[in-house]
Amino acid sequence: MTVTPTPATVGTGTVLSLRGVSKRFGAVQALKNIELDVRAGEVLALVGDNGAGKSTLVKTIAGVYTADDGSMVFDGAEVRVGSPAEAQQLGIATVFQDLALCDNLDVVANLYLGRELRNGKVLDEVEMERSSWELLRQLSAKIPSVRIPVASLSGGQRQTVAIARSLLGQPKVVMLDEPTAALGVAQTAEVLNLVERLRERGLAVILISHNMADVMAVADRVAVLRLGRNNGVFTVSETKSQDIIAAITGATDNAVSERAARRTRQEGSAS
Amino acid sequence: MSTPVDGSKAPVQDTVPEAQEAAALPADLQDERLIASNGVSGAISAFTSRLRSGDLGSVPVVVGLVIIWAVFQIANSSFLSSRNLVNLTLQTTSVGVIALGIVLVLLLGEIDLSVGSVSGLAGAVLGVTFVNKGWPLLLSLVVSALLGLVIGLFYGALYTRFGVPSFVITLAGLLGFLGLQLLVLGKEGTLNIPFDSGIVKFATQSFLSPALAYGLVAVVVAAYALSRLRNRGARAAAGLSTAPTAMIAIKAAALALVLLIPVLVLNGDRGVSSMFLLFVALVLATDFMIRRTRWGRSVVAVGGNVEAARRAGINVRFIYLSVFAACSTFAAVGGILATARLIAVNQSTGGGDTNLNAIAAAVIGGTSLFGGRGSAYSALLGALVIMSISNGLALLSLDSSVRYMVTAGVLLVAVTIDSLSRRSRQAHGRA
Ligand SMILES: Nc1ncnc2c1ncn2[C@@H]1O[C@H](COP(=O)(O)OP(=O)(O)O)[C@@H](O)[C@H]1O
Numbered sequence: 001m002t003v004t005p006t007p008a009t010v011g012t013g014t015v016l017s018l019r020g021v022s023k024r025f026g027a028v029q030a031l032k033n034i035e036l037d038v039r040a041g042e043v044l045a046l047v048g049d050n051g052a053g054k055s056t057l058v059k060t061i062a063g064v065y066t067a068d069d070g071s072m073v074f075d076g077a078e079v080r081v082g083s084p085a086e087a088q089q090l091g092i093a094t095v096f097q098d099l100a101l102c103d104n105l106d107v108v109a110n111l112y113l114g115r116e117l118r119n120g121k122v123l124d125e126v127e128m129e130r131s132s133w134e135l136l137r138q139l140s141a142k143i144p145s146v147r148i149p150v151a152s153l154s155g156g157q158r159q160t161v162a163i164a165r166s167l168l169g170q171p172k173v174v175m176l177d178e179p180t181a182a183l184g185v186a187q188t189a190e191v192l193n194l195v196e197r198l199r200e201r202g203l204a205v206i207l208i209s210h211n212m213a214d215v216m217a218v219a220d221r222v223a224v225l226r227l228g229r230n231n232g233v234f235t236v237s238e239t240k241s242q243d244i245i246a247a248i249t250g251a252t253d254n255a256v257s258e259r260a261a262r263r264t265r266q267e268g269s270a271s
Numbered sequence: 272m273s274t275p276v277d278g279s280k281a282p283v284q285d286t287v288p289e290a291q292e293a294a295a296l297p298a299d300l301q302d303e304r305l306i307a308s309n310g311v312s313g314a315i316s317a318f319t320s321r322l323r324s325g326d327l328g329s330v331p332v333v334v335g336l337v338i339i340w341a342v343f344q345i346a347n348s349s350f351l352s353s354r355n356l357v358n359l360t361l362q363t364t365s366v367g368v369i370a371l372g373i374v375l376v377l378l379l380g381e382i383d384l385s386v387g388s389v390s391g392l393a394g395a396v397l398g399v400t401f402v403n404k405g406w407p408l409l410l411s412l413v414v415s416a417l418l419g420l421v422i423g424l425f426y427g428a429l430y431t432r433f434g435v436p437s438f439v440i441t442l443a444g445l446l447g448f449l450g451l452q453l454l455v456l457g458k459e460g461t462l463n464i465p466f467d468s469g470i471v472k473f474a475t476q477s478f479l480s481p482a483l484a485y486g487l488v489a490v491v492v493a494a495y496a497l498s499r500l501r502n503r504g505a506r507a508a509a510g511l512s513t514a515p516t517a518m519i520a521i522k523a524a525a526l527a528l529v530l531l532i533p534v535l536v537l538n539g540d541r542g543v544s545s546m547f548l549l550f551v552a553l554v555l556a557t558d559f560m561i562r563r564t565r566w567g568r569s570v571v572a573v574g575g576n577v578e579a580a581r582r583a584g585i586n587v588r589f590i591y592l593s594v595f596a597a598c599s600t601f602a603a604v605g606g607i608l609a610t611a612r613l614i615a616v617n618q619s620t621g622g623g624d625t626n627l628n629a630i631a632a633a634v635i636g637g638t639s640l641f642g643g644r645g646s647a648y649s650a651l652l653g654a655l656v657i658m659s660i661s662n663g664l665a666l667l668s669l670d671s672s673v674r675y676m677v678t679a680g681v682l683l684v685a686v687t688i689d690s691l692s693r694r695s696r697q698a699h700g701r702a
């Protein structure tokens with residue numbers, strides 16, 4: 001991991017910027033010249049069709065893959081992230097699509113897995129349990145007990161544990177890859193509430209979602225990827241969801257956008 | 272490491288609307304969906320509901336042990352005599368120590384089929400170096416035990432480097448190290464260990480004096496009660512729920528009984544064997560390592576979900592290496608103890624049913640074959656079951672044919688309980 005200061009590139013509040021990031025897998029150009037800015041206290045939704053490169057982008061930022069090209073500026077310094085552990089040390093936490101919890105361990109053990117609090121060489125169970133409750137309560141998380149195996153939690157609760165776990169390293173950026181994909185209505189609301197909490201804590205949140213309703217509900221800005229390239233960044237409060245859908249699918253060959261365009265034409269001819 | 276939660280944030284009470292009324296409750300009992308379980312009756316009902324959901328722990332093996340002992344006692348009234356029970360402790364030790372290593376590999380969801388051969392090889396090396404070559408006893412012991420360590424590291428390296436399934440690696444080890452044992456023993460094939468050597472005295476004639484045994488029980492019970500009380504104080508200080516002191520007293524009294532009765536009975540004959548005490552100490556140490564250290568937590572995590580453990584930053588490779596090394600070392604120590612107790616090592620030391628007895632002991636004791644679930648105590652309880660069967664049938668003058676079949680039946684029951692309770696746990700969300 002190398003850190004070189006480049007103070008000029010950072011705007012106010014921007015925690016993470018990508019410039020010209022590219023990544024290819026053999027013949028597949030998964031990412032091409034991606035530009036992305038993420039600000040503190042902001043939820044940036046990352047949307048795009050299946051295979052658009054969203055997960056690849058998240059994994060590149062998280063240090064799972066290394067970019068072939070381009071640069072990443074984190075907290076005012078250009079960084080090169082070589083592994084997920086390095087990303088975590090920098091302050092970039094990721095909740096991957098497949099959750100990676102140990103079903104046989106309880107909530108406390110999962111939260112602190114790999115960074116257990118200790119008294120000398122002995123696990124400090126009391127302190128871990130106490131601060132688990134403190135963290136979960138700050139997130140207003142609904143977990144009945146932290147001493148039950150995570151196997152007995154609902155999908156939303158498991159997602160909550162995974163997100164809470166990502167916060168333990170005091171990150172500045174949290175990336176959530178499709179956190180609501182497998183959840184029902186109530187559980188989705190639970191997780192979206194949690195995303196709001198992260199924003200309130202001043203974190204920069206990158207949220208991948210397929211669900212436009214979720215995106216419109218919780219995101220401040222939406223970055224669209226299409227076939228591995230940037231296809232526009234929208235401010236949610238000033239945008240209709242069909243414009244975003246048009247950007248996701250490609251504006252010209254889409255029934256929704258065609259109908260919108262037809263309507264505009266008719267309105268134009270009527271006046 | 273610093274506390275994870277930013278101290279500058281609003282205090283906890285203000286972020287949760289219902290926290291005001293709940294403030295009197297401990298932090299972990301505030302969720303209204305929690306079924307309240309207070310006091311002694313609460314602890315009992317929590318225990319029974321855990322059992323019903325399939326989280327059986329050591330209950331089946333304890334029940335099984337009671338039944339087996341009752342049956343043998345009815346069949347032959349000398350089974351539960353002090354003299355026979357002292358024999359039972361001596362017989363249990365070697366298999367139990369080997370089973371301790373099996374518990375560790377099973378926790379990872381792996382297996383070691385070669386523990387019998389490794390134990391036999393360690394016995395042979397002890398015999399040859401100590402008796403034939405005239406090495407100092409201590410050096411022979413250390414070399415024999417280290418041999419186990421090296422073999423385990425070799426297994427671990429094969430597993431982590433090349434991803435060969437542990438089943439196959441250790442099956443090769445089973446054959447290979449049996450061959451090496453025969454080679455080491457040479458033509459005559461049998462070595463007698465001198466009666467007056469320290470290791471033989473330790474394994475056959477060293478017993479705790481009654482006063483020492485009772486003193487040890489008192490110390491253990493006091494240490495247990497003190498640690499529970501200290502834990503209770505720490506939990507109270509952290510604002511967490513605490514067990515009622517009555518519950519701690521009941522548990523300490525139960526522990527005292529569980530320790531005193533066997534000691535009383537064993538003292539009716541030669542007493543508590545030093546070798547058996549060593550085994551119990553190893554069980555306690557292993558239990559501590561599994562439950563109270565970062566290493567043990569990592570072992571259980573790897574057994575539950577390797578990928579999750581890896582992403583959590585656990586050095587998975589080191590965990591595999593260390594567990595295979597520990598297992599083979601326990602096997603070697605078990606072989607040394609078997610050699611010392613039988614005052615000889617030969618071509619069948621560690622052969623025959625040693626392997627399967629040790630593996631069966633761990634599984635019968637309640638350690639799951641599916642990984643991520645088990646306890647060091649299952650080595651003790653399982654080895655007692657296995658050796659009780661063998662001891663009881665010998666008292667009835669029934670030969671190996673019956674013993675094999677009965678042990679197989681008990682093993683099948685244990686594995687079936689394991690599978691059923693796993694299914695039940697999944698249904699009850701406790702997988
Ligand atoms: N490890 C990989 N090896 C080869 N191709 C990959 C790999 N990961 C992703 N891809 C390809 O990169 C493209 C983007 O995939 P992905 O980032 O998973 O899309 P999304 O998450 O947006 O659905 C796809 O064409 C996919 O097949």
Ligand SMILES: [Mg+2]
Binds near residue numbers: 054055056097
């Ligand atoms: Mg994806």
